[in-house]
Amino acid sequence: MTCGMFVIPVIKEIGLCLWHSGFKRAVLICDLKENLNSLGVTMEQLMQIYEDVEQRVQTEELLLLAKPTKEVAGWFDEVRKLKEDVSKTLRDGEEQEQSKCLAGCCPKNCWQSYKLGKRVNKMLDEVEKLKNKGRFDVVVAKMHNSVDKKPMDETVGLDPMLQKVWRCIEDKSLGVIGLYGIGGVGKTTLLCKINNLFLSLSHDFVEVILVSVSKQPVMKKIQKAILQKLGFSEGFRLDSTVNNAFQIFRRLVKRKFLLLLDDVWERLDLNLVGIPLPNDKNESKVIFTTRSEDVCGLMGAQQNIRVECLTQEEALRLFRMKVGENTLNSDPRIPKLAEVMAAECKGLPLALVTVARAMASRKDPEDWESEIAALRNAPSEFPGMDSVLLPLKFSFEKLQNATLKSCFLYCCLFPDGYNISIEELIEYWGAERFLDEYDRDGEYIIRSLKRACLLESGESEEFVKMHGLIRDMAWQECSDKVAIFIKRDAESNEERGLRRWNEVERLSLWDYSIDDVLIKSSPSCIEHFSKHITQLLNLRTMICKVPMLTTFPAGFFPLMSALTLLDLSNSFLLRELPQEIGKLINLEYLNVSETAITELPAEIQRLEKLRCLILNRTKIWEIQRGLISRLQFLEIFSWFGYVGNYICDRDSHLLEELDGLPHLSEICIAIAYHVASVKILMGSHKLQRCIRKLFFSSINGLTFLEVSPILLSRMEHLELCRCEDLKEVEISPGTYYPRHEFSLLRKVVIVSCDSLSNVTWLTYAPKLQTLELRDCITLRGCIALWEGTNMEKKLIFSSLMFLRLVRLPYLRGICNHVLPFPSLGKIEVLECHNLKELPFDSKSAKNCLIHGDKMWWDSLRWEDEATKQVFSSKFVRHSR
Incomplete structure (x- = not known):
C-alpha cells in the first residue's frame, strides 16, 4: 500500500x-x-x-x-x-x-x-x-553640416547692417534680398558673417549655401559648388546644365534653404541654376551681393540694402586694429598721423585694411608723413592700392555706354567730397554735348551712376558726391586732356593732369584760400595760371570757382579762342566781366551766378554761338535792351535769386526778346511788382512751354492765377511770394485727367500770400518733392478732397519728401483724408497752433521725422492709439 x-x-x-x-x-x-x-x-x-x-x-x-x-x-x-x-x-x-x-x-x-x-x-x-x-x-x-564655417577676420561696423539683414530674413514676405555697394565696402565680409551666424543660432534652414558668382559667371561652376554643398562628392561628374539644374531642384524643392550668392554682376537666372524660387510657402531665402542697384532689380530683389562705408570713428578703429598697438605706441606722433591716414581712406574697409597693413611695420613718423602725401597725390602708387582701385574700375567698365562713362569722368573736375549740384552737372553735360540738346535724360544718367554706386547722394536730394577713392580711380581713367588745380591754403594744393599744358582741354580751378594773410602771402590760382595762358590753346572747358577773385588779369581770355564752356559761379567778389569776353567766339555756355557782377558787357552780344546763359543771384538789376535778341542760338536763359534779379515793367522787353529766340527751350525767371509782365508771359505759348522755374513776387492786383497745360509741361519749380491779392490758383480745364501734363513740378514755395485759402491744385503734381508754406494768414487747409474725387489717394503727395509749414495761424488740417505719404522724410511745423491733426494712420509716412514745438506736439489728435504709438518716436523738438 x-x-x-x-x-x-x-x-x-x-x-x-x-x-x-x-x-x-x-x-x-x-x-x-x-x-x-x-x-x-x-x-x-x-x-x-x-x-x-x-x-x-x-x-x-x-x-x-x-x-x-x-x-x-x-x-x-x-x-x-x-x-x-x-x-x-x-x-x-x-x-x-x-x-x-x-x-x-x-x-x-x-x-x-x-x-x-x-x-x-x-x-x-x-x-x-x-x-x-x-x-x-x-x-x-x-551626412553633413547644413552650414560650413567661412574664415574671416574680426569686423568693425557691420553689426547694424547685419541686424538689418536679419530683420529681412525673419520677414516671411521677403524671399530675395539684394546687398549692394561699391567695391571694397565689405559686402563679401557681410555675407560670410551672415553665413557664420547660423553656426551659433538655432534655425530651421535645412541648407545654408554660400557660392561665389564672380564677374564672368560659369553656370556649371556655380552648379558644381551648390551640388557639392548638397552632398555630392568631389568626384561627382557634372552633366549638362539642364540635368545639373534638375538634380539641384530635386534636392531643394521641398526644403527650406538659404542661398548666399556673392559678387553678382548681372542677372543670374535662378531657374536655370536649378534654384526653386523663394516664396512665403517654402520660406526659403536668396541673398546676393552686387555693386549695382540695377542688378538688384534684374534679380527680382524684394528688398535692396545699400552697404555703406564706415563712419569716421569706425574707420579709425579698424585702421588701428590692423596697424597694431605695437606700432601705434612706438612714437607719440604716430596715433595722430594714423587718424590722418585713416581719414584719407574715406571709410572704405578694403582701403583701410590695405593701407594699415602697409604701415604696420612703419615706426618712423617721417615715413608716415611721406606715405600720407603719397596717398593724397598719387594713391595708385601706394603699396597695395591697386587691389583697392581695381574693383572700383570694374564698376566703371561695366557702365553700359560711352555717354555714361563720359558723364561719370566729368565728375573728376570737382574737389574730393564736394557736393555737386545735379542741376549744374546736367547743364555741364549738355554744354559738352554728352546729351542731346540739354536733354533732361541727364537725371536718368544720375540715377544710373548712383545705382552703379559710382556716385552717392549729397547733403540733400539736389546734390551728389563722388567717393574719394572712386575719384582716384576715375583720374586714372582720365586722359591728359583733363586737369584740376585746387588751392587749399598757402602750402596745400592739389594738382592733377597738368603735365602737358598744351594738351589740356578741360580745366577746373578751385581756390579755398579766403584768409587775407594767405592771399597776400601766395599768388591766387588765377595768377598762377595766367603764366601758362599761352599754352592753353586747346582749352575748351574752364570751371573757375575762386571766391576771392575780383577781376581777371589783362590778356587772360583772348588766347582761349577754343573755349566753349566758362563757369565763373561762386566767385563771390568778381565785380565785372572784362570786355575781352567778347573774343571767346566759340563760347556756348556762360555761368556767372553767385558773383558781384552788376551788368553784362555789351560784348556779350558777340557770343553768337552761346547756347546757355545763367545769371542767378548776381547784382545785375537790368539787362540792356537788344542784348538777348542778338544771341540767336540761345537755348537756356536763367535769371533769378536776389532782390533785383527779376523782370518788372522796365524789363518787359526781355520777355519779348526771349519770345523771339528760335532755339529757346528753357527759361528760369522771376517776375515782380506788376501784372503786365505776367500777362506777357501768359500770352505767349512759347514762353510758357519753356518755363522750368518761375518766381512771382509782390505782384499787386494778381487775384487769380490760371495754370495752363502748356505752362505745366516743363515747369519744375514754382514760388509765389508776397502776392497778397492772390485768392486762387486753378488748373485750366482739361488738365485734371491728363496728369502727365503736370508731372514735372517738384518744388513749390508759397510765402505771404495772405488771401490764399488752400492749395488743392497740388494734388495733380505726382512728382512734387518739396512743399513750403509760410506766413499765409488765411490758409485753412492744404488740400481738400471730397467723396468721389476722380483720383487715387495713393498718388496724392506720393513723391513728397519735405513739408514745411510756418506761421499759418488758421491752418486746421493738411488733408481731410488719411494719405500714405510713402516718400515723406521730414515735416517741419512752426507756429501753426490750430493744426491739431495730421493725415496719418499707423501705416503712413514710415520714414518720416516730425519737427515742431513740444506744446504743439502734445496737443495733436491721432487717428487711433496705434497711430499715436507709431509716431511717438518720430518727433524731434525744434531748437530755436
Missing part, C-alpha cells in the same frame, strides 16, 4: 505531462491552417509598415541629404530576411494542405505538420516583434 501511494501520483503526473504535450502538438497540427492565414495577414501588415518607413527614409534622404540610421538599416535587413522565410513557410503550408488525406481532414504526415506548425508560431512572434520595432521616431542620420 505504501509503494502504491508513491507510484500512482508519479504515473498520474507523467500521464498529465504526456497528455499536455500531445494536446499541444495536436493543437499545432489542428490550428496550422488558421495560423498560416494569420502569418500571411501579419506579414502583410509588417510589409505595410516597412513601406511606410522606407518612404520616410527616401523623403528625408532627399530633404536632409541623409542616410538611414544603423537601427533602421538593420530592421530593413531583418524584415527582408523574415519575408523570405515567411514566403517559404507559406509555400510549405500550401503543399501540406494539398497533401491531406481523408477528404482533407487529416495530415498525411503528422510529424511534418507539427514541425511546420511550430515554425509558423515562432514566425508569428517574430513578425509581431518587428512590427513593434518599426515605430521609429528618427529614421535617418544627417
Whole structure:
C-alpha cells in the first residue's frame, strides 16, 4: 500500500505531462491552417509598415541629404530576411494542405505538420516583434553640416547692417534680398558673417549655401559648388546644365534653404541654376551681393540694402586694429598721423585694411608723413592700392555706354567730397554735348551712376558726391586732356593732369584760400595760371570757382579762342566781366551766378554761338535792351535769386526778346511788382512751354492765377511770394485727367500770400518733392478732397519728401483724408497752433521725422492709439 501511494501520483503526473504535450502538438497540427492565414495577414501588415518607413527614409534622404540610421538599416535587413522565410513557410503550408488525406481532414504526415506548425508560431512572434520595432521616431542620420564655417577676420561696423539683414530674413514676405555697394565696402565680409551666424543660432534652414558668382559667371561652376554643398562628392561628374539644374531642384524643392550668392554682376537666372524660387510657402531665402542697384532689380530683389562705408570713428578703429598697438605706441606722433591716414581712406574697409597693413611695420613718423602725401597725390602708387582701385574700375567698365562713362569722368573736375549740384552737372553735360540738346535724360544718367554706386547722394536730394577713392580711380581713367588745380591754403594744393599744358582741354580751378594773410602771402590760382595762358590753346572747358577773385588779369581770355564752356559761379567778389569776353567766339555756355557782377558787357552780344546763359543771384538789376535778341542760338536763359534779379515793367522787353529766340527751350525767371509782365508771359505759348522755374513776387492786383497745360509741361519749380491779392490758383480745364501734363513740378514755395485759402491744385503734381508754406494768414487747409474725387489717394503727395509749414495761424488740417505719404522724410511745423491733426494712420509716412514745438506736439489728435504709438518716436523738438 505504501509503494502504491508513491507510484500512482508519479504515473498520474507523467500521464498529465504526456497528455499536455500531445494536446499541444495536436493543437499545432489542428490550428496550422488558421495560423498560416494569420502569418500571411501579419506579414502583410509588417510589409505595410516597412513601406511606410522606407518612404520616410527616401523623403528625408532627399530633404536632409541623409542616410538611414544603423537601427533602421538593420530592421530593413531583418524584415527582408523574415519575408523570405515567411514566403517559404507559406509555400510549405500550401503543399501540406494539398497533401491531406481523408477528404482533407487529416495530415498525411503528422510529424511534418507539427514541425511546420511550430515554425509558423515562432514566425508569428517574430513578425509581431518587428512590427513593434518599426515605430521609429528618427529614421535617418544627417551626412553633413547644413552650414560650413567661412574664415574671416574680426569686423568693425557691420553689426547694424547685419541686424538689418536679419530683420529681412525673419520677414516671411521677403524671399530675395539684394546687398549692394561699391567695391571694397565689405559686402563679401557681410555675407560670410551672415553665413557664420547660423553656426551659433538655432534655425530651421535645412541648407545654408554660400557660392561665389564672380564677374564672368560659369553656370556649371556655380552648379558644381551648390551640388557639392548638397552632398555630392568631389568626384561627382557634372552633366549638362539642364540635368545639373534638375538634380539641384530635386534636392531643394521641398526644403527650406538659404542661398548666399556673392559678387553678382548681372542677372543670374535662378531657374536655370536649378534654384526653386523663394516664396512665403517654402520660406526659403536668396541673398546676393552686387555693386549695382540695377542688378538688384534684374534679380527680382524684394528688398535692396545699400552697404555703406564706415563712419569716421569706425574707420579709425579698424585702421588701428590692423596697424597694431605695437606700432601705434612706438612714437607719440604716430596715433595722430594714423587718424590722418585713416581719414584719407574715406571709410572704405578694403582701403583701410590695405593701407594699415602697409604701415604696420612703419615706426618712423617721417615715413608716415611721406606715405600720407603719397596717398593724397598719387594713391595708385601706394603699396597695395591697386587691389583697392581695381574693383572700383570694374564698376566703371561695366557702365553700359560711352555717354555714361563720359558723364561719370566729368565728375573728376570737382574737389574730393564736394557736393555737386545735379542741376549744374546736367547743364555741364549738355554744354559738352554728352546729351542731346540739354536733354533732361541727364537725371536718368544720375540715377544710373548712383545705382552703379559710382556716385552717392549729397547733403540733400539736389546734390551728389563722388567717393574719394572712386575719384582716384576715375583720374586714372582720365586722359591728359583733363586737369584740376585746387588751392587749399598757402602750402596745400592739389594738382592733377597738368603735365602737358598744351594738351589740356578741360580745366577746373578751385581756390579755398579766403584768409587775407594767405592771399597776400601766395599768388591766387588765377595768377598762377595766367603764366601758362599761352599754352592753353586747346582749352575748351574752364570751371573757375575762386571766391576771392575780383577781376581777371589783362590778356587772360583772348588766347582761349577754343573755349566753349566758362563757369565763373561762386566767385563771390568778381565785380565785372572784362570786355575781352567778347573774343571767346566759340563760347556756348556762360555761368556767372553767385558773383558781384552788376551788368553784362555789351560784348556779350558777340557770343553768337552761346547756347546757355545763367545769371542767378548776381547784382545785375537790368539787362540792356537788344542784348538777348542778338544771341540767336540761345537755348537756356536763367535769371533769378536776389532782390533785383527779376523782370518788372522796365524789363518787359526781355520777355519779348526771349519770345523771339528760335532755339529757346528753357527759361528760369522771376517776375515782380506788376501784372503786365505776367500777362506777357501768359500770352505767349512759347514762353510758357519753356518755363522750368518761375518766381512771382509782390505782384499787386494778381487775384487769380490760371495754370495752363502748356505752362505745366516743363515747369519744375514754382514760388509765389508776397502776392497778397492772390485768392486762387486753378488748373485750366482739361488738365485734371491728363496728369502727365503736370508731372514735372517738384518744388513749390508759397510765402505771404495772405488771401490764399488752400492749395488743392497740388494734388495733380505726382512728382512734387518739396512743399513750403509760410506766413499765409488765411490758409485753412492744404488740400481738400471730397467723396468721389476722380483720383487715387495713393498718388496724392506720393513723391513728397519735405513739408514745411510756418506761421499759418488758421491752418486746421493738411488733408481731410488719411494719405500714405510713402516718400515723406521730414515735416517741419512752426507756429501753426490750430493744426491739431495730421493725415496719418499707423501705416503712413514710415520714414518720416516730425519737427515742431513740444506744446504743439502734445496737443495733436491721432487717428487711433496705434497711430499715436507709431509716431511717438518720430518727433524731434525744434531748437530755436
